[in-house]
Amino acid sequence: MASVAVEFDPHAARAVSSARAAWLFAGAAAGVIVLSCALAGFAPLGFSIATVFLFAGPHNWFEARYMLTRMPGRWGPLAPYFITGISGVLLLAGAFALLPWIGQTATAAAWTNLLAIWNTLLIGWIVTLALMRSRQNPRRDWTWLVPLGLTAIALNWLWPLALSLALVYLHPLMALWFLDREIGRLQPAWRTAYRGCLLLVPACLILLWWNLSAAPNLPGDDVLTWQITNHAGGGMLSGVSTHLLVSTHVFLEMLHYGVWIVAIPLVSVRMAPWKLDNVPLARRSTFWRACVIGAIATGVVIMLVLWGAFLADYPLTRSVYFTVAMLHVLAEVPFLLRLL
Amino acid sequence: MKWAAGLGVVVSVFMASAARADIRVEPPPREPVRISSKVTIKHGAIKGVDRSVVAKLIVPASLVHPAEPVPPPRPGAAPTRNAPNAPAREGQGAAPVNYRTWIAGIALSLAAVSLVFVLRGRSTTRTVAATVMGGAVLLGAYSAVQANAPAPPIRPEKPAAVRPATAPQIVIELVDEGDSVTLLLAE
Numbered sequence: 001m002a003s004v005a006v007e008f009d010p011h012a013a014r015a016v017s018s019a020r021a022a023w024l025f026a027g028a029a030a031g032v033i034v035l036s037c038a039l040a041g042f043a044p045l046g047f048s049i050a051t052v053f054l055f056a057g058p059h060n061w062f063e064a065r066y067m068l069t070r071m072p073g074r075w076g077p078l079a080p081y082f083i084t085g086i087s088g089v090l091l092l093a094g095a096f097a098l099l100p101w102i103g104q105t106a107t108a109a110a111w112t113n114l115l116a117i118w119n120t121l122l123i124g125w126i127v128t129l130a131l132m133r134s135r136q137n138p139r140r141d142w143t144w145l146v147p148l149g150l151t152a153i154a155l156n157w158l159w160p161l162a163l164s165l166a167l168v169y170l171h172p173l174m175a176l177w178f179l180d181r182e183i184g185r186l187q188p189a190w191r192t193a194y195r196g197c198l199l200l201v202p203a204c205l206i207l208l209w210w211n212l213s214a215a216p217n218l219p220g221d222d223v224l225t226w227q228i229t230n231h232a233g234g235g236m237l238s239g240v241s242t243h244l245l246v247s248t249h250v251f252l253e254m255l256h257y258g259v260w261i262v263a264i265p266l267v268s269v270r271m272a273p274w275k276l277d278n279v280p281l282a283r284r285s286t287f288w289r290a291c292v293i294g295a296i297a298t299g300v301v302i303m304l305v306l307w308g309a310f311l312a313d314y315p316l317t318r319s320v321y322f323t324v325a326m327l328h329v330l331a332e333v334p335f336l337l338r339l340l
Numbered sequence: 341m342k343w344a345a346g347l348g349v350v351v352s353v354f355m356a357s358a359a360r361a362d363i364r365v366e367p368p369p370r371e372p373v374r375i376s377s378k379v380t381i382k383h384g385a386i387k388g389v390d391r392s393v394v395a396k397l398i399v400p401a402s403l404v405h406p407a408e409p410v411p412p413p414r415p416g417a418a419p420t421r422n423a424p425n426a427p428a429r430e431g432q433g434a435a436p437v438n439y440r441t442w443i444a445g446i447a448l449s450l451a452a453v454s455l456v457f458v459l460r461g462r463s464t465t466r467t468v469a470a471t472v473m474g475g476a477v478l479l480g481a482y483s484a485v486q487a488n489a490p491a492p493p494i495r496p497e498k499p500a501a502v503r504p505a506t507a508p509q510i511v512i513e514l515v516d517e518g519d520s521v522t523l524l525l526a527e
Contacts, residue, residue: 116440143458150451157444 018189026193037204040251048250055257057303073280085334088125116160172256181339182268212244378520400518
Protein backbone atom coordinates (compact mmCIF):
# COMPACT_ATOMS: atom_id res chain seq x y z
CA MET A 1 0.00 0.00 0.00
CA ALA A 2 2.82 2.33 0.85
CA SER A 3 4.38 1.99 -2.59
CA VAL A 4 1.09 2.96 -4.27
CA ALA A 5 0.87 6.01 -2.07
CA VAL A 6 4.44 6.92 -2.91
CA GLU A 7 3.70 6.76 -6.60
CA PHE A 8 0.75 9.12 -6.54
CA ASP A 9 1.26 11.39 -3.59
CA PRO A 10 4.56 13.20 -3.04
CA HIS A 11 3.49 14.24 0.50
CA ALA A 12 2.88 10.60 1.42
CA ALA A 13 6.21 9.69 -0.12
CA ARG A 14 7.95 12.24 2.08
CA ALA A 15 6.02 10.97 5.11
CA VAL A 16 7.05 7.36 4.46
CA SER A 17 10.64 8.43 3.90
CA SER A 18 10.64 10.55 7.05
CA ALA A 19 9.14 7.73 9.13
CA ARG A 20 11.75 5.33 7.79
CA ALA A 21 14.52 7.81 8.59
CA ALA A 22 13.09 8.31 12.10
CA TRP A 23 13.15 4.58 12.82
CA LEU A 24 16.64 4.30 11.35
CA PHE A 25 17.77 7.13 13.60
CA ALA A 26 16.05 5.59 16.62
CA GLY A 27 17.59 2.18 15.91
CA ALA A 28 21.08 3.66 15.66
CA ALA A 29 20.54 5.72 18.83
CA ALA A 30 19.27 2.68 20.74
CA GLY A 31 22.25 0.66 19.53
CA VAL A 32 24.71 3.33 20.73
CA ILE A 33 22.98 3.59 24.10
CA VAL A 34 22.97 -0.17 24.74
CA LEU A 35 26.53 -0.68 23.47
CA SER A 36 27.83 2.25 25.54
CA CYS A 37 26.13 0.88 28.63
CA ALA A 38 27.65 -2.58 28.10
CA LEU A 39 31.18 -1.25 27.50
CA ALA A 40 30.91 1.18 30.41
CA GLY A 41 29.80 -1.61 32.72
CA PHE A 42 32.34 -4.22 31.67
CA ALA A 43 35.42 -2.10 30.98
CA PRO A 44 34.93 1.33 32.57
CA LEU A 45 38.56 2.39 32.76
CA GLY A 46 39.52 1.25 29.28
CA PHE A 47 36.33 2.68 27.81
CA SER A 48 36.93 6.01 29.53
CA ILE A 49 40.52 6.21 28.29
CA ALA A 50 39.52 5.29 24.74
CA THR A 51 36.50 7.60 24.49
CA VAL A 52 38.35 10.64 25.82
CA PHE A 53 41.28 9.96 23.49
CA LEU A 54 39.10 9.48 20.42
CA PHE A 55 36.25 11.90 20.93
CA ALA A 56 37.27 14.69 23.34
CA GLY A 57 38.81 16.87 20.61
CA PRO A 58 36.36 16.15 17.79
CA HIS A 59 33.28 16.69 19.94
CA ASN A 60 34.53 20.15 20.89
CA TRP A 61 35.18 20.95 17.26
CA PHE A 62 31.72 19.77 16.15
CA GLU A 63 30.15 21.66 19.02
CA ALA A 64 31.95 24.86 18.03
CA ARG A 65 30.82 24.31 14.45
CA TYR A 66 27.21 23.92 15.62
CA MET A 67 27.47 27.13 17.65
CA LEU A 68 28.67 28.97 14.55
CA THR A 69 25.43 28.02 12.81
CA ARG A 70 23.40 29.32 15.74
CA MET A 71 25.31 32.58 16.25
CA PRO A 72 23.50 35.46 14.51
CA GLY A 73 25.48 37.38 11.91
CA ARG A 74 24.57 40.68 13.52
CA TRP A 75 23.59 40.74 17.18
CA GLY A 76 21.43 43.89 17.11
CA PRO A 77 19.21 43.92 20.21
CA LEU A 78 20.71 40.57 21.24
CA ALA A 79 24.11 42.22 21.84
CA PRO A 80 23.77 42.49 25.66
CA TYR A 81 22.77 38.83 25.81
CA PHE A 82 25.72 37.58 23.77
CA ILE A 83 28.19 39.95 25.46
CA THR A 84 27.04 38.69 28.88
CA GLY A 85 27.23 35.12 27.61
CA ILE A 86 30.69 35.31 26.03
CA SER A 87 32.27 37.39 28.81
CA GLY A 88 30.80 35.02 31.40
CA VAL A 89 32.19 32.01 29.55
CA LEU A 90 35.68 33.54 29.38
CA LEU A 91 35.79 34.85 32.96
CA LEU A 92 34.33 31.74 34.57
CA ALA A 93 36.52 29.40 32.52
CA GLY A 94 39.60 31.50 33.34
CA ALA A 95 38.77 31.50 37.05
CA PHE A 96 38.14 27.76 36.92
CA ALA A 97 41.52 27.16 35.33
CA LEU A 98 43.13 29.11 38.19
CA LEU A 99 41.49 26.98 40.90
CA PRO A 100 44.00 24.09 40.76
CA TRP A 101 46.88 26.61 40.93
CA ILE A 102 45.36 28.32 43.93
CA GLY A 103 44.72 24.90 45.45
CA GLN A 104 48.44 24.26 45.57
CA THR A 105 48.88 26.82 48.32
CA ALA A 106 45.43 27.37 49.85
CA THR A 107 44.13 25.49 52.86
CA ALA A 108 41.25 23.09 52.41
CA ALA A 109 38.72 25.50 53.92
CA ALA A 110 39.92 28.41 51.76
CA TRP A 111 39.85 26.26 48.64
CA THR A 112 36.31 25.05 49.39
CA ASN A 113 35.22 28.65 49.84
CA LEU A 114 36.74 29.58 46.49
CA LEU A 115 34.86 26.73 44.87
CA ALA A 116 31.63 27.94 46.50
CA ILE A 117 32.28 31.46 45.20
CA TRP A 118 32.88 30.12 41.70
CA ASN A 119 29.67 28.08 41.87
CA THR A 120 27.77 31.16 43.08
CA LEU A 121 29.06 33.20 40.13
CA LEU A 122 28.09 30.37 37.77
CA ILE A 123 24.53 30.20 39.11
CA GLY A 124 24.23 33.99 39.02
CA TRP A 125 25.45 34.09 35.44
CA ILE A 126 23.03 31.37 34.32
CA VAL A 127 20.04 33.04 36.02
CA THR A 128 21.02 36.45 34.55
CA LEU A 129 21.26 34.97 31.06
CA ALA A 130 17.96 33.15 31.49
CA LEU A 131 16.19 36.34 32.59
CA MET A 132 17.68 38.21 29.61
CA ARG A 133 16.57 35.40 27.31
CA SER A 134 13.05 35.46 28.79
CA ARG A 135 12.61 39.00 27.44
CA GLN A 136 13.44 37.91 23.89
CA ASN A 137 11.00 36.29 21.50
CA PRO A 138 9.38 33.91 22.21
CA ARG A 139 8.92 35.62 25.56
CA ARG A 140 8.84 33.47 28.68
CA ASP A 141 8.02 34.04 32.31
CA TRP A 142 11.10 32.68 34.01
CA THR A 143 11.10 34.87 37.14
CA TRP A 144 10.75 31.70 39.19
CA LEU A 145 14.42 31.09 38.36
CA VAL A 146 15.36 33.79 40.90
CA PRO A 147 14.17 31.90 44.01
CA LEU A 148 15.37 28.65 42.44
CA GLY A 149 18.84 30.12 41.79
CA LEU A 150 19.05 31.56 45.31
CA THR A 151 18.11 28.16 46.74
CA ALA A 152 20.81 26.55 44.61
CA ILE A 153 23.30 29.14 45.91
CA ALA A 154 22.29 28.32 49.49
CA LEU A 155 22.74 24.59 48.90
CA ASN A 156 26.05 25.31 47.18
CA TRP A 157 27.38 27.09 50.27
CA LEU A 158 26.36 24.16 52.43
CA TRP A 159 27.78 21.49 50.10
CA PRO A 160 30.03 23.09 47.44
CA LEU A 161 31.53 19.79 46.35
CA ALA A 162 28.08 18.25 45.84
CA LEU A 163 27.16 20.94 43.31
CA SER A 164 30.41 20.37 41.44
CA LEU A 165 29.73 16.66 41.32
CA ALA A 166 26.17 17.29 40.13
CA LEU A 167 27.59 19.32 37.23
CA VAL A 168 29.86 16.42 36.27
CA TYR A 169 26.85 14.17 35.80
CA LEU A 170 24.37 16.76 34.49
CA HIS A 171 26.60 18.20 31.80
CA PRO A 172 26.44 15.12 29.52
CA LEU A 173 22.64 15.23 29.75
CA MET A 174 22.59 18.77 28.36
CA ALA A 175 23.58 17.34 24.98
CA LEU A 176 20.44 15.19 24.97
CA TRP A 177 18.38 18.31 25.70
CA PHE A 178 20.06 20.17 22.83
CA LEU A 179 19.27 17.28 20.52
CA ASP A 180 15.65 17.16 21.62
CA ARG A 181 15.20 20.85 20.85
CA GLU A 182 16.95 20.59 17.49
CA ILE A 183 14.87 17.56 16.49
CA GLY A 184 11.71 19.39 17.53
CA ARG A 185 12.73 22.36 15.39
CA LEU A 186 14.09 20.62 12.29
CA GLN A 187 12.93 16.98 12.30
CA PRO A 188 9.69 16.89 14.29
CA ALA A 189 8.78 13.51 12.79
CA TRP A 190 11.74 12.00 14.64
CA ARG A 191 10.82 13.32 18.04
CA THR A 192 8.61 10.46 19.23
CA ALA A 193 11.18 7.87 18.22
CA TYR A 194 13.96 9.90 19.85
CA ARG A 195 12.09 10.33 23.11
CA GLY A 196 11.33 6.62 23.09
CA CYS A 197 15.07 5.99 22.85
CA LEU A 198 15.69 8.36 25.74
CA LEU A 199 13.75 5.97 27.99
CA LEU A 200 16.61 3.55 27.46
CA VAL A 201 18.98 5.91 29.30
CA PRO A 202 17.37 5.59 32.77
CA ALA A 203 16.81 1.88 32.07
CA CYS A 204 20.54 1.44 31.38
CA LEU A 205 21.45 3.50 34.45
CA ILE A 206 19.23 1.35 36.66
CA LEU A 207 20.79 -1.76 35.13
CA LEU A 208 24.30 -0.43 35.83
CA TRP A 209 23.47 0.53 39.41
CA TRP A 210 21.70 -2.78 40.01
CA ASN A 211 24.70 -4.77 38.88
CA LEU A 212 27.48 -2.61 40.26
CA SER A 213 26.12 -1.36 43.59
CA ALA A 214 28.10 -4.04 45.44
CA ALA A 215 31.02 -4.20 43.00
CA PRO A 216 34.49 -3.75 44.49
CA ASN A 217 36.37 -0.53 43.76
CA LEU A 218 38.33 -0.42 40.52
CA PRO A 219 41.82 -1.81 40.93
CA GLY A 220 44.93 0.29 40.42
CA ASP A 221 46.46 3.17 42.36
CA ASP A 222 48.25 4.85 39.46
CA VAL A 223 47.69 8.50 38.61
CA LEU A 224 45.44 7.78 35.62
CA THR A 225 43.09 5.50 37.57
CA TRP A 226 42.99 8.10 40.33
CA GLN A 227 42.17 10.84 37.79
CA ILE A 228 39.34 8.84 36.27
CA THR A 229 37.79 7.69 39.56
CA ASN A 230 38.19 11.15 41.08
CA HIS A 231 36.55 12.72 38.04
CA ALA A 232 33.53 10.49 38.64
CA GLY A 233 33.38 11.50 42.33
CA GLY A 234 35.33 8.61 43.83
CA GLY A 235 37.17 10.90 46.22
CA MET A 236 33.92 12.31 47.53
CA LEU A 237 31.43 9.44 47.56
CA SER A 238 33.62 7.12 49.56
CA GLY A 239 30.79 4.69 50.29
CA VAL A 240 29.99 4.10 46.61
CA SER A 241 31.87 1.66 44.40
CA THR A 242 34.22 3.49 42.03
CA HIS A 243 33.33 0.88 39.42
CA LEU A 244 29.71 2.08 39.56
CA LEU A 245 30.70 5.75 39.50
CA VAL A 246 33.12 5.48 36.58
CA SER A 247 30.72 3.27 34.60
CA THR A 248 27.88 5.72 35.10
CA HIS A 249 30.00 8.69 34.17
CA VAL A 250 31.64 7.19 31.09
CA PHE A 251 28.24 5.92 29.88
CA LEU A 252 26.76 9.42 30.04
CA GLU A 253 29.93 10.93 28.59
CA MET A 254 29.80 8.58 25.62
CA LEU A 255 26.19 9.59 24.90
CA HIS A 256 27.30 13.21 25.07
CA TYR A 257 30.07 12.55 22.53
CA GLY A 258 27.69 10.64 20.28
CA VAL A 259 25.19 13.48 20.26
CA TRP A 260 27.75 16.16 19.37
CA ILE A 261 29.74 14.16 16.82
CA VAL A 262 26.95 12.27 15.03
CA ALA A 263 23.42 13.32 15.95
CA ILE A 264 23.66 17.13 15.98
CA PRO A 265 25.56 17.33 12.65
CA LEU A 266 23.00 14.94 11.17
CA VAL A 267 19.93 16.74 12.48
CA SER A 268 20.98 20.36 12.71
CA VAL A 269 24.14 21.27 10.78
CA ARG A 270 23.31 18.99 7.80
CA MET A 271 26.34 19.83 5.72
CA ALA A 272 30.07 19.22 5.70
CA PRO A 273 31.65 21.11 8.62
CA TRP A 274 33.96 23.07 6.33
CA LYS A 275 31.09 24.42 4.20
CA LEU A 276 29.91 27.77 5.47
CA ASP A 277 26.52 28.21 3.79
CA ASN A 278 24.69 27.94 7.11
CA VAL A 279 27.05 30.16 9.11
CA PRO A 280 25.47 33.63 9.39
CA LEU A 281 28.74 35.23 10.56
CA ALA A 282 30.48 34.06 7.35
CA ARG A 283 27.91 35.92 5.26
CA ARG A 284 28.48 39.18 7.09
CA SER A 285 31.66 40.22 5.27
CA THR A 286 34.82 38.86 3.72
CA PHE A 287 36.69 39.59 6.92
CA TRP A 288 34.22 37.63 9.01
CA ARG A 289 34.26 34.77 6.49
CA ALA A 290 38.05 34.61 6.84
CA CYS A 291 37.70 34.66 10.64
CA VAL A 292 35.24 31.75 10.55
CA ILE A 293 37.48 29.74 8.22
CA GLY A 294 40.42 30.51 10.49
CA ALA A 295 38.48 29.37 13.56
CA ILE A 296 37.45 26.10 11.92
CA ALA A 297 41.01 25.44 10.72
CA THR A 298 42.43 26.27 14.17
CA GLY A 299 39.97 23.77 15.64
CA VAL A 300 41.36 21.07 13.35
CA VAL A 301 44.93 21.91 14.40
CA ILE A 302 43.99 21.83 18.11
CA MET A 303 42.30 18.45 17.57
CA LEU A 304 45.47 17.02 15.98
CA VAL A 305 47.69 18.52 18.69
CA LEU A 306 45.40 17.04 21.34
CA TRP A 307 45.69 13.56 19.83
CA GLY A 308 49.47 13.91 19.71
CA ALA A 309 49.57 15.11 23.31
CA PHE A 310 47.37 12.20 24.43
CA LEU A 311 49.84 9.81 22.79
CA ALA A 312 52.80 11.55 24.43
CA ASP A 313 51.42 11.90 27.99
CA TYR A 314 47.86 10.75 28.45
CA PRO A 315 47.35 11.64 32.17
CA LEU A 316 48.79 15.14 31.86
CA THR A 317 46.86 15.88 28.66
CA ARG A 318 43.67 14.54 30.19
CA SER A 319 44.10 16.81 33.19
CA VAL A 320 44.81 19.88 31.04
CA TYR A 321 42.00 19.03 28.62
CA PHE A 322 39.36 18.71 31.31
CA THR A 323 40.36 22.07 32.74
CA VAL A 324 40.15 23.81 29.37
CA ALA A 325 36.96 21.89 28.52
CA MET A 326 35.08 24.08 30.97
CA LEU A 327 34.92 26.58 28.09
CA HIS A 328 32.63 24.35 26.04
CA VAL A 329 30.57 23.39 29.09
CA LEU A 330 29.84 27.04 29.78
CA ALA A 331 29.41 27.98 26.13
CA GLU A 332 26.49 25.56 25.85
CA VAL A 333 24.42 27.59 28.32
CA PRO A 334 23.60 30.68 26.20
CA PHE A 335 22.92 28.57 23.12
CA LEU A 336 20.66 26.14 24.98
CA LEU A 337 18.72 29.05 26.48
CA ARG A 338 18.22 30.49 22.99
CA LEU A 339 16.65 27.20 21.92
CA LEU A 340 14.07 27.15 24.74
CA MET B 341 -0.98 41.92 48.34
CA LYS B 342 -2.33 40.78 51.71
CA TRP B 343 -1.97 37.21 50.58
CA ALA B 344 1.64 37.81 49.59
CA ALA B 345 2.49 39.61 52.83
CA GLY B 346 0.79 36.95 54.94
CA LEU B 347 2.51 34.21 53.02
CA GLY B 348 5.88 35.90 53.52
CA VAL B 349 5.38 36.22 57.28
CA VAL B 350 4.19 32.64 57.71
CA VAL B 351 6.94 31.17 55.55
CA SER B 352 9.61 33.25 57.29
CA VAL B 353 8.40 32.35 60.80
CA PHE B 354 7.97 28.65 60.20
CA MET B 355 10.95 28.14 57.96
CA ALA B 356 13.14 29.75 60.58
CA SER B 357 12.31 26.97 63.01
CA ALA B 358 12.72 24.27 60.43
CA ALA B 359 15.81 25.47 58.65
CA ARG B 360 18.20 24.66 61.52
CA ALA B 361 20.58 27.16 60.01
CA ASP B 362 22.81 27.15 63.07
CA ILE B 363 23.50 23.45 62.93
CA ARG B 364 27.01 22.62 61.82
CA VAL B 365 27.11 20.81 58.50
CA GLU B 366 28.62 17.41 59.07
CA PRO B 367 31.50 16.54 56.77
CA PRO B 368 31.09 13.49 54.58
CA PRO B 369 32.26 10.18 56.03
CA ARG B 370 35.93 9.62 55.50
CA GLU B 371 37.85 6.65 54.28
CA PRO B 372 40.34 5.23 56.75
CA VAL B 373 43.63 7.08 56.36
CA ARG B 374 46.83 5.09 56.41
CA ILE B 375 49.88 7.01 57.57
CA SER B 376 53.46 5.81 57.48
CA SER B 377 55.95 7.32 59.89
CA LYS B 378 59.35 6.86 61.38
CA VAL B 379 59.22 4.85 64.61
CA THR B 380 61.51 4.77 67.63
CA ILE B 381 61.33 1.66 69.81
CA LYS B 382 62.47 2.07 73.38
CA HIS B 383 62.54 -0.23 76.37
CA GLY B 384 62.02 1.19 79.82
CA ALA B 385 59.65 1.74 82.69
CA ILE B 386 56.25 3.20 81.93
CA LYS B 387 55.45 5.58 84.75
CA GLY B 388 52.07 6.40 86.23
CA VAL B 389 50.14 3.47 84.78
CA ASP B 390 48.82 0.13 85.88
CA ARG B 391 51.05 -2.92 85.99
CA SER B 392 48.99 -4.53 83.25
CA VAL B 393 50.22 -1.89 80.75
CA VAL B 394 52.93 -3.50 78.65
CA ALA B 395 53.52 -0.76 76.09
CA LYS B 396 52.94 2.90 75.39
CA LEU B 397 52.55 4.35 71.91
CA ILE B 398 53.33 8.06 71.63
CA VAL B 399 51.91 9.59 68.45
CA PRO B 400 52.51 13.20 67.38
CA ALA B 401 49.19 14.96 66.85
CA SER B 402 50.33 16.22 63.44
CA LEU B 403 50.18 12.67 62.12
CA VAL B 404 46.58 12.02 62.98
CA HIS B 405 44.88 15.03 61.38
CA PRO B 406 42.35 13.57 59.03
CA ALA B 407 42.79 14.33 55.35
CA GLU B 408 40.12 16.30 53.51
CA PRO B 409 38.10 14.38 50.94
CA VAL B 410 39.42 14.93 47.45
CA PRO B 411 37.20 17.41 45.61
CA PRO B 412 35.35 16.11 42.62
CA PRO B 413 36.20 17.25 39.17
CA ARG B 414 34.15 19.36 36.85
CA PRO B 415 32.27 18.26 33.79
CA GLY B 416 35.43 18.64 32.26
CA ALA B 417 37.85 19.21 34.84
CA ALA B 418 38.60 18.50 38.32
CA PRO B 419 39.93 21.39 40.27
CA THR B 420 42.20 18.91 42.01
CA ARG B 421 44.31 19.99 44.93
CA ASN B 422 46.23 16.93 45.92
CA ALA B 423 47.95 14.18 44.07
CA PRO B 424 46.96 10.72 45.29
CA ASN B 425 48.43 9.88 48.67
CA ALA B 426 49.77 13.40 49.07
CA PRO B 427 50.23 14.37 52.69
CA ALA B 428 47.69 16.63 54.29
CA ARG B 429 48.66 20.28 54.38
CA GLU B 430 48.35 22.70 57.20
CA GLY B 431 44.79 23.74 57.76
CA GLN B 432 43.27 20.60 56.33
CA GLY B 433 40.69 18.97 58.51
CA ALA B 434 39.81 22.22 60.22
CA ALA B 435 36.21 22.60 61.32
CA PRO B 436 33.96 24.12 58.65
CA VAL B 437 33.72 27.86 59.02
CA ASN B 438 30.31 29.03 60.17
CA TYR B 439 30.08 31.86 57.69
CA ARG B 440 29.35 29.38 54.91
CA THR B 441 26.18 28.53 56.83
CA TRP B 442 25.43 32.22 57.27
CA ILE B 443 25.73 32.88 53.55
CA ALA B 444 23.50 29.87 52.88
CA GLY B 445 20.96 31.20 55.36
CA ILE B 446 20.96 34.65 53.74
CA ALA B 447 20.56 33.13 50.27
CA LEU B 448 17.72 30.92 51.48
CA SER B 449 15.98 33.91 53.08
CA LEU B 450 16.34 35.89 49.85
CA ALA B 451 14.92 32.90 47.98
CA ALA B 452 11.85 32.88 50.23
CA VAL B 453 11.36 36.63 49.82
CA SER B 454 11.84 36.52 46.05
CA LEU B 455 9.36 33.64 45.86
CA VAL B 456 6.74 35.96 47.37
CA PHE B 457 7.43 38.57 44.69
CA VAL B 458 7.31 35.94 41.96
CA LEU B 459 3.97 34.60 43.12
CA ARG B 460 2.45 38.03 43.64
CA GLY B 461 0.05 39.01 40.91
CA ARG B 462 -0.19 35.61 39.28
CA SER B 463 -3.53 34.04 38.55
CA THR B 464 -2.47 30.90 40.35
CA THR B 465 -1.21 32.79 43.37
CA ARG B 466 -4.10 31.87 45.62
CA THR B 467 -3.74 28.16 44.96
CA VAL B 468 0.04 28.20 45.25
CA ALA B 469 -0.07 30.46 48.30
CA ALA B 470 -2.60 28.21 50.00
CA THR B 471 -0.49 25.16 49.24
CA VAL B 472 2.73 26.76 50.45
CA MET B 473 1.03 28.16 53.54
CA GLY B 474 -0.55 24.80 54.33
CA GLY B 475 2.83 23.12 53.96
CA ALA B 476 4.50 25.78 56.09
CA VAL B 477 1.87 25.44 58.82
CA LEU B 478 2.26 21.65 58.85
CA LEU B 479 6.04 21.95 58.89
CA GLY B 480 5.90 24.56 61.65
CA ALA B 481 3.51 22.46 63.72
CA TYR B 482 5.75 19.43 63.27
CA SER B 483 8.80 21.47 64.29
CA ALA B 484 7.01 22.81 67.36
CA VAL B 485 5.90 19.34 68.40
CA GLN B 486 9.41 18.04 67.94
CA ALA B 487 10.85 20.92 69.93
CA ASN B 488 8.54 20.23 72.87
CA ALA B 489 8.84 16.49 72.73
CA PRO B 490 10.53 14.88 75.70
CA ALA B 491 14.05 13.73 75.21
CA PRO B 492 14.23 10.18 73.94
CA PRO B 493 14.94 7.64 76.65
CA ILE B 494 18.58 6.78 76.97
CA ARG B 495 19.19 3.17 76.14
CA PRO B 496 21.02 1.52 78.99
CA GLU B 497 24.42 0.52 77.82
CA LYS B 498 25.44 -3.07 78.03
CA PRO B 499 27.89 -3.56 80.83
CA ALA B 500 31.37 -3.83 79.48
CA ALA B 501 32.86 -7.26 79.55
CA VAL B 502 34.95 -7.69 82.63
CA ARG B 503 38.52 -7.75 81.56
CA PRO B 504 40.88 -9.91 83.50
CA ALA B 505 43.23 -7.76 85.48
CA THR B 506 46.17 -9.53 83.98
CA ALA B 507 45.22 -8.83 80.33
CA PRO B 508 48.03 -6.85 78.71
CA GLN B 509 47.16 -3.27 77.82
CA ILE B 510 48.68 -0.50 75.73
CA VAL B 511 48.49 3.22 76.32
CA ILE B 512 48.22 5.49 73.29
CA GLU B 513 49.25 9.07 73.94
CA LEU B 514 48.86 11.97 71.50
CA VAL B 515 51.49 14.66 71.88
CA ASP B 516 51.74 18.05 70.19
CA GLU B 517 55.44 17.91 69.45
CA GLY B 518 57.48 15.63 67.26
CA ASP B 519 57.24 14.01 63.86
CA SER B 520 57.86 10.34 64.64
CA VAL B 521 56.03 7.64 66.57
CA THR B 522 57.64 6.26 69.71
CA LEU B 523 56.87 2.77 70.94
CA LEU B 524 57.89 2.34 74.55
CA LEU B 525 57.96 -1.26 75.72
CA ALA B 526 57.79 -2.01 79.43
CA GLU B 527 60.77 -3.88 80.78
